[in-house]
Amino acid sequence: MTVRVRFSPAPTGFLHVGSARSALFNWLYARRTGGTFILRIEDTDADRSRPELVQSIYDSLRWLGVDWDEEYRQSERFDSYRRAVQRFLDNGQGYYCDCSRDAVKARVGENAGYDGHCRDRGVVPPAEPDGGVVVRFRTPDQGVTGWDDLIRGRVEFDNSVLDDFVIVRSNGVPMFHVANAYDDLDMAITHVVRGEDLVNTTPRVLLLREALGASDHPLYAHLPLIVNEQRKKLSKRRDDVSVGDYAKRGYLPEAMRNYLITLGWGSKDDIEIRPIEEIIEQFDLVDINKAPAFFDVRKLDHFNGEYIRMLHPDRFFELSLPYAGGASTGGASTGGVDPELYRKLAQFVQERVKRFDEVPDMIDWVVGEPPEPDDKDWRKVMTKDGVSKVLDLVMERLATAEWEADVLAQVVLGAGDELGVKSQLPVRLALTGRRSGMPLFEPMAEMDRATVLARLSRARERLD
């Protein structure tokens, strides 16, 4: 039997990292087994689905390198779902119910679900839609519904705790359970890999499948959730979760993909950062962890830095150039950057950024204006003995020195040696506004003499 898995996002928002990981695990399993990976857009709720978001889901999946073999849209399959529901109605597994929410609550209280009030009342189908009449599914009163979860082991629910749930809304549109059960059956899905937040809907889907005549069920694998630092499920409101936003901030798709996979799964050999081909080779659903995992951006940053350093220099230049002209957070805006100038700086940048959006702060002092030095940095670097003297000497020699990196280094470091003072840091702070950053002299050689001297003398004046 060939593996068929699906990723079924609802287009109600941008793809977030949790969904992306679900997609990834499905995709990994399909690729590992030579199976089929299906993208199924679950857009049965017209009020909440936004068609234009489907494109953004495509974009995020493609960005991550997740490709799909088949695609379906549930909004195009309503006829099938309605036929399925009609069968339930015909054989008594489904029934009409005209109870309002308040009426149910009045009968059973706040903490209980539906009480089966309309099971045998013979409520008739509404003349027109939206007359407040829904279709419910008759769940068994006894027995258990369960499955052997690939990740969690045996999970069981007493049928007595399962309410007769709604399968068709009062507006005539079938609920996602129906679509889900019908499609998994119709599409011959063999493995359902999805978030743990869906475990409790599984018995409903299982029951629906049986009502649909399924002789067996797919294997289920419920993934542990990705949580924030409060250990709560990642939320679109509270947390930074949109895959697209990470792409914009300068994360590499390979790094994001690799990191996401390490949340809940690890290879036996303890190697985390590795080509996707190796991961595909080693991946198996049964090895996935049960416990929720915290989305640690700092570790993502580390992965990203590693991937950035693995980039061919030309590729790094290409990918980071658009960020180079971005506004810097520390200093003034760098405005548009001359690509030829940036090309010379890129090699130094590549070695020390973890994200592309760190590029502007790295180069602003060469291509634009440096930020005002931090007071603490200033005190630490500039208030040492001899700083004024070194600055004077450096300026004097720089006025006539040959404008070339080696010479500049010699001038600055030489002056320091002669006076027995560390000269690199004061010059760096005066020039770049920061205590750390790229190597000093190569970029400095790309600046013009007047600008360099002006910055040095400005710092020198401040010392008096």
Next chain:
RNA sequence: GCCCCCAUCGUUCAGCGGCCUAGGACGCCUGCCUUUCACGCAGGUAACACGGGUUCAAAUCCCGUUGGGGGUGCCA
């Protein structure tokens, strides 16, 4: 309230009854390298939630406690 699930360093993954005086990675700290920072390299810090069993032997199996999470919609 009811249902379901989870529990190894701060974080993440490894460990699937003896190889564990618990390993890797991120973070943090120290040193080396070095024009600063970063990279790299060499070290260090730090965990089996608790209590009972089972067993010759438990981080690993069972039960309970505690703690955490998810669900409980005419959303998916």
